[in-house]
Amino acid sequence: MIRLLLADDQGLVRGALAALLGLEDDLEVVAEVGRGDEVLAAAQRSAPDVALLDVEMPGMDGIEATSVLRHALPSCRVLIVTTFGRPGYVRRALDAGASGFVVKDTPARQLADAVRRVHMGLRVIDPTLATETLTSGTSPLTSRERQVLTAAATGATASAIAKELHLSEGTVRNHLSSAIGKTGATTRTEAARTADLNGWL
Known part of the structure; x- marks a missing residue:
């Protein structure tokens, strides 16, 4: 059983993700939070295998939460699931330690498969975003x-x-x-x- 933590500030989205992923025989949602600064404490309590984090959340964004989580609990892999598929986000998320980056309109079956692949240690990135990220280059800003x-x-x-x-x-x-x-x-x-x-x- 793959244990999941969900972090999204929109309760309806979080609930829908939990319901969809909960239908899979090998996935179990063990924690849900609505703020980025609640991710680490929830992960320490529930010991998830994979954390699914939104990018834009109050308290701390999902990319910063990824860095904090990966530093404190390196065994927990991170999959960013967000509405905002921006190339710069992908690069920053991967640099912070995320194993994957998909958008919220990904079909449920594909999302479940992305969770499994991330859990296995593979990297999963939305193909369109991967292409945009490669062609857009890195951020020029310090x-x-x-x-x-x-x-x-x-x-x-x-x-x-x-x-x-x-x-x-x-x-x-x-x-x-x-x-x-x-x-x-x-x-x-x-x-x-x-x-x-x-x-x-």
């Missing part, structure tokens, strides 16, 4: 530029971003300028939108 752009996307001023990230305003402006150039944008709002659409934030 981790600090990503932090600054993420903060800028909320409409924060350079001064507010500087305080939040413990940087000088000049450094924040330099990072924003660099990020704007790397994304081919003309404004920081456009740069943040481009970076988000590519899954770089």
Whole structure:
């Protein structure tokens, strides 16, 4: 029996996934959470073999939760199951230690098969996303530029971003300028939108 942990902030989606996967003879859902920052504690309590994580969740996103989970419980494999099939997300998820990445409209039988393959130690990536990821290349942003752009996307001023990230305003402006150039944008709002659409934030 393969023990599963489900993490998705949409209760209806989480319930549907649990019901579908629970129909399989060899799969058992042992834990469900609605926040990324609840994943590790739930995994430590329930000892899942595979964690199915959404990307966008409150508290901590699924990619960060993947990294935390893989570090603390290396025996638990991670399959990202998300609505947001962005190439940058795939690369970041794999770098964080995920074994697979599929979108939520994957047919139930294929999803169950993806779980089994990940459990066996194989890598499973949605074919269309795999192609897009290979052709789009890696994110051009540094981790600090990503932090600054993420903060800028909320409409924060350079001064507010500087305080939040413990940087000088000049450094924040330099990072924003660099990020704007790397994304081919003309404004920081456009740069943040481009970076988000590519899954770089």
